[in-house]
Amino acid sequence: MSAVGSDVPRVDGNAKVSGSAQYTADIELPGMLHARALRSPHPHAKLVSVDVSKAAALPGVIAVVTRDDLEGLNPYYGAVVEDQPVLAIERVRCVGDIVAAVAAEEREIAEEAVELIEVEYEPLPAVFDVVEAAAPGAPIIHEERFETQAAVFREQLNLNAGGNVCSVFRAADGDMDAGFADADEIFENTYRMPPVQHGHIEPHVATAVWESPNRLVVHTPCQNAVGLQEQLARIFDLPESGVRVVVPFVGGGYGGKTHARLEPVTALLARKAGRPVQWVLTREEVFLTGRRYGGFVRMKTGFKRDGTLVAREVEVFYDLGAYALSGPANAKTGSYVASGPYRVPNRRLTTYAVYTNLPPAGPYRGVGVPHVAWAYESEMDRIARHLGMDPLELRLKNLLQEGDIFVTGESLVSVGISDCLRQAATGIGWRGREEQADNASEGSLRRGKGLAVIMKSTTTPTASAASVRLNSDGSVMLLTSSTEIGQGVRTCLAQIVAERLGFPVERVTVSAPDTDVTPYDKSTSSSRTTFHMGNAALRAAEEVREQLLEAGAQALEVDKADLELGAGGVSVRGVPDRSLTIPQLLRVKYGDSVGSIFGSCNFQVKGGLDPKTGKGKAAAFWFFSACAAEVEVDVETGKVRVLDIATSVDVGKAINPLQCWLQNEGSMLEALGAAFFEEMVFEQGQPVNGTLLEYMLPSMEDHPERFQSLLVETPHPDGPFGAKGAGEAVIPAVAPAIGNAVANALGGVNITELPLRPDRIVAALAEREAGVSGEK
Amino acid sequence: MRHLITATVNGRERELSVKSSQTLLDVLRDDLRLKGTHEGCSVGVCGSCTVLVDGKPVSSCLMLASNAEGRDVLTIESLARDGNLDPVQQAFLDRQAFQCGFCTPGMIMAVKGLLNENPKPDEAEVRDYLSGNICRCGTYVEVMAAIEDLTAKPQ
Numbered sequence: 001m002s003a004v005g006s007d008v009p010r011v012d013g014n015a016k017v018s019g020s021a022q023y024t025a026d027i028e029l030p031g032m033l034h035a036r037a038l039r040s041p042h043p044h045a046k047l048v049s050v051d052v053s054k055a056a057a058l059p060g061v062i063a064v065v066t067r068d069d070l071e072g073l074n075p076y077y078g079a080v081v082e083d084q085p086v087l088a089i090e091r092v093r094c095v096g097d098i099v100a101a102v103a104a105e106e107r108e109i110a111e112e113a114v115e116l117i118e119v120e121y122e123p124l125p126a127v128f129d130v131v132e133a134a135a136p137g138a139p140i141i142h143e144e145r146f147e148t149q150a151a152v153f154r155e156q157l158n159l160n161a162g163g164n165v166c167s168v169f170r171a172a173d174g175d176m177d178a179g180f181a182d183a184d185e186i187f188e189n190t191y192r193m194p195p196v197q198h199g200h201i202e203p204h205v206a207t208a209v210w211e212s213p214n215r216l217v218v219h220t221p222c223q224n225a226v227g228l229q230e231q232l233a234r235i236f237d238l239p240e241s242g243v244r245v246v247v248p249f250v251g252g253g254y255g256g257k258t259h260a261r262l263e264p265v266t267a268l269l270a271r272k273a274g275r276p277v278q279w280v281l282t283r284e285e286v287f288l289t290g291r292r293y294g295g296f297v298r299m300k301t302g303f304k305r306d307g308t309l310v311a312r313e314v315e316v317f318y319d320l321g322a323y324a325l326s327g328p329a330n331a332k333t334g335s336y337v338a339s340g341p342y343r344v345p346n347r348r349l350t351t352y353a354v355y356t357n358l359p360p361a362g363p364y365r366g367v368g369v370p371h372v373a374w375a376y377e378s379e380m381d382r383i384a385r386h387l388g389m390d391p392l393e394l395r396l397k398n399l400l401q402e403g404d405i406f407v408t409g410e411s412l413v414s415v416g417i418s419d420c421l422r423q424a425a426t427g428i429g430w431r432g433r434e435e436q437a438d439n440a441s442e443g444s445l446r447r448g449k450g451l452a453v454i455m456k457s458t459t460t461p462t463a464s465a466a467s468v469r470l471n472s473d474g475s476v477m478l479l480t481s482s483t484e485i486g487q488g489v490r491t492c493l494a495q496i497v498a499e500r501l502g503f504p505v506e507r508v509t510v511s512a513p514d515t516d517v518t519p520y521d522k523s524t525s526s527s528r529t530t531f532h533m534g535n536a537a538l539r540a541a542e543e544v545r546e547q548l549l550e551a552g553a554q555a556l557e558v559d560k561a562d563l564e565l566g567a568g569g570v571s572v573r574g575v576p577d578r579s580l581t582i583p584q585l586l587r588v589k590y591g592d593s594v595g596s597i598f599g600s601c602n603f604q605v606k607g608g609l610d611p612k613t614g615k616g617k618a619a620a621f622w623f624f625s626a627c628a629a630e631v632e633v634d635v636e637t638g639k640v641r642v643l644d645i646a647t648s649v650d651v652g653k654a655i656n657p658l659q660c661w662l663q664n665e666g667s668m669l670e671a672l673g674a675a676f677f678e679e680m681v682f683e684q685g686q687p688v689n690g691t692l693l694e695y696m697l698p699s700m701e702d703h704p705e706r707f708q709s710l711l712v713e714t715p716h717p718d719g720p721f722g723a724k725g726a727g728e729a730v731i732p733a734v735a736p737a738i739g740n741a742v743a744n745a746l747g748g749v750n751i752t753e754l755p756l757r758p759d760r761i762v763a764a765l766a767e768r769e770a771g772v773s774g775e776k
Numbered sequence: 777m778r779h780l781i782t783a784t785v786n787g788r789e790r791e792l793s794v795k796s797s798q799t800l801l802d803v804l805r806d807d808l809r810l811k812g813t814h815e816g817c818s819v820g821v822c823g824s825c826t827v828l829v830d831g832k833p834v835s836s837c838l839m840l841a842s843n844a845e846g847r848d849v850l851t852i853e854s855l856a857r858d859g860n861l862d863p864v865q866q867a868f869l870d871r872q873a874f875q876c877g878f879c880t881p882g883m884i885m886a887v888k889g890l891l892n893e894n895p896k897p898d899e900a901e902v903r904d905y906l907s908g909n910i911c912r913c914g915t916y917v918e919v920m921a922a923i924e925d926l927t928a929k930p931q
Contacts, residue, residue: 007872009869009872010872012877013869013872013874014861014869015877016874016877016880017861017865017866017868017869017874017877017880017884018812018852018855018856018861018865019811019812019813019851019852019853019855019881020812021877022811023811023814023878025811025814025815026811028809108797198912199912200876200878200912201814201816201817201822201824201876201878201879201910201911201912202814202816202876202878203815203816249876249877249878250876251814251816251876251877251878251879252875252876252878252912252913253876254912280815282818283816283817283818283819485876486874486875486876486877486913487875488875658872659872662872662875662913662914662915662918665914665915665916665917666875666912666913666914666915667914668914669914669916670912670914691817691819692816692817692819692821692822692910693817693819693821697822697910697912698910698914699906699907699908699909699910700902700903700906700907700909700911700916700919700920701903701904701907703903703914703916703917707917
């Protein structure tokens with residue numbers, strides 16, 4: 001193998017360093033208008049009246065849309081539950097809900113017009129805390145809901161659980177009463193994680209134009225072009241072929257651009273205006289448009305004195321905000337891994353996806369897993385400390401192994417988790433039990449090391465299709481709806497195709513998503529692309545290869561098995577001068593030296609879980625990672641410095657090791673931000689820190705002094721060249737590794753709520769001084 | 777209200793009619809169609825809109841266009857010459873010092889500014905200087921490596 005497994009330079013590199021890469025906001029269409037929206041200032045209110053007459057009369061305003069413009073449309077949309085109106089209808093459910101939108105000749109005019117819209121609201125009781133929202137008697141946020149057409153999700157989720165609980169998912173094994181009765185000790189604790197921003201530097205943006213009344217074209221940096229196409233078709237009652245979604249370069253996604261966000265309103269404005277409309281969200285609006293779910297976790301663990309886990313009961317509440325997006329699916333992803341990557345014979349794991357009157361959340365790298373990992377990996381260190389065991393040994397003792405039957409009933413394959421943990425621990429010089437020993441040192445600085453290990457599923461069942469076109473000059477085009485969001489998917493897929501054809505990578509061009517041209521893909525999410533689209537691309541390339549070999553066998557009168565395909569064409573193995581070039585092969589096949597050869601594949605993975613039992617096949621593949629960190633805490637100020645951090649991921653096979661490194665580095669930094677300072681703060685539903693002035697993202701100064709991205713390669717039998725996914729693997733392990741390092745630095749002071757702000761650390765230390773330590 | 781200003785943009789002297797409220801970023805993107813400079817936060821903290829004004833990095837989203845009168849403005853589009861990348865661009869490419877690429881033009885212009893001021897920055901100086909250029913993909917190690925490559929070469 002040559003193309004696969006090497007650090008092939010990014011195929012999109014030149015465009016990105018030269019500034020010529022075209023992002024959605026760079027597109028200017030003739031006659032294009034600019035959009036601005038009026039958003040709700042209330043977290044929950046009845047919409048009494050909306051008067052846009054003054055705005056519509058402002059010179060330069062071409063279209064204003066409100067709920068009155070939804071006549072004849074399917075006004076509600078959503079990936080799992082159709083609960084979000086294109087524009088607020090009878091009420092607003094969060095600060096930032098879109099009430100009206102304006103398209104005008106200039107941005108300033110659109111802004112001025114928005115100021116002229118008069119709205120009367122009648123405030124309603126609101127609820128912001130996820131546990132309160134799930135309780136009986138909470139103000140109801142959605143009186144009625146309609147399930148989506150997306151049958152895959154509908155059939156596998158327990159929707160409409162009642163009240164504000166949008167969905168419940170449960171996975172279970174064994175007998176809880178017997179399990180806890182069997183335990184020598186029981187720990188019970190709660191953990192919290194606040195909402196955080198995806199932080200993609202490119203804001204959400206869309207450009208929409210109607211080519212005719214039955215033909216909508218949208219340019220948008222969407223991670224899920226086909227899903228968006230389906231949703232827009234349904235809203236506007238068009239066949240899917242009546243909607244074309246084109247994805248230019250994407251300025252970061254991290255899950256935040258997976259679902260329809262501003263595209264429905266942009267399309268509605270463009271239809272009314274009869275002209276192209278571009279809408280670029282302000283950063284303040286981005287804060288009201290998507291985020292990671294806040295979460296609350298209750299965890300009860302029964303264990304033996306030798307460290308064996310025997311029972312675990314977990315309840316998790318994910319705060320969806322006002323609309324579900326893929327929340328129920330993401331909460332399901334958190335459920336079956338809520339007891340961690342451990343053998344636990346008795347367990348009951350329940351996740352609730354709950355509406356609140358906060359702006360909507362959505363999938364963010366790791367989806368529901370960081371919340372449960374923060375809890376179960378903090379617990380593992382508490383248990384180790386209590387038992388006087390090495391936290392590494394405690395984990396290794398309980399970790400899942402190859403072939404184990406998981407709580408979902410499936411047998412686990414390609415389980416490199418113990419190697420990941422050992423590798424990460426070794427990476428920072430883990431010494432064993434003494435890492436939890438008392439750590440008295442001079443001055444105010446204390447050092448500590450911490451570990452964490454996680455597993456995550458990829459969304460299943462799903463499909464990805466690809467087609468490969470070989471041109472007569474030997475160049476190759478891969479048509480795919482997978483989105484390059486920075487993760488290097490174009491390069492990775494080019495490597496896979498080149499490898500199968502024996503061609504240099506430079507000969508393979510990988511398309512951007514364009515639903516007129518590129519075939520179906522479930523979405524660029526869940527770390528699924530290398531595995532699913534990689535398989536589709538590999539098999540599509542295989543079809544092309546077969547056709548070339550068949551043509552060669554016919555013309556050279558040899559068996560196909562005696563031929564090899566390479567950069568120059570087909571040749572007889574060991575007899576290089578008995579060969580045919582690509583144009584010659586086309587002539588054999590078509591009687592002409594021009595034309596092209598096509599190969600295609602619709603790669604599908606069956607599976608899914610029975611929502612009643614939680615059993616079935618949760619994942620086409622599982623991924624595993626570990627993180628080990630060393631920190632230095634200043635006990636006077638509560639400030640923490642990360643001295644060393646190592647991550648290890650079982651990627652199956654690294655198609656491009658450098659891009660794997662970059663994925664892990666990026667995941668580590670995002671998670672580091674969320675561990676130390678990132679949190680979206682709301683007061684009565686109003687954003688308190690909703691700009692990048694008040695909400696910090698990690699800068700170069702926050703990058704740890706030392707970072708290692710380590711890889712384990714446990715080939716997956718179904719993966720392309722054995723590969724699995726890597727995009728999200730690191731993120732859930734980082735915060736608990738850092739939290740455990742901080743706890744070990746402080747001699748066992750556990751902080752259960754993220755982020756680990758200096759004031760929380762100082763307060764926890766003061767609490768211990770006062771003799772009311774939170775330690776169980 | 778509009779002002780007529782004269783500024784040099786990417787080596788060419790321009791007469792520009794700008795509104796009082798217009799930022800340099802808006803003039804570059806909307807009027808001169810130099811789309812390589814990106815808008816991320818609009819409040820001068822993400823660094824995506826970084827350009828050089830008289831050789832120094834500036835957040836073009838915070839600078840009023842009218843203040844560019846008589847100044848020398850360089851954007852990412854000015855760097856490559858005759859199809860050859862600037863050494864900073866080439867170093868970014870060699871080190872794969874980007875992922876999604878949205879912050880990259882601003883980051884590259886900031887590195888140009890850094891090396892203009894300090895041809896041999898140490899790691900602490902690099903981290904400090906570039907702390908206003910946010911890469912959410914997190915490709916900082918590679919940016920630092922690219923700068924090391926550039927400063928290690930004999931001048």
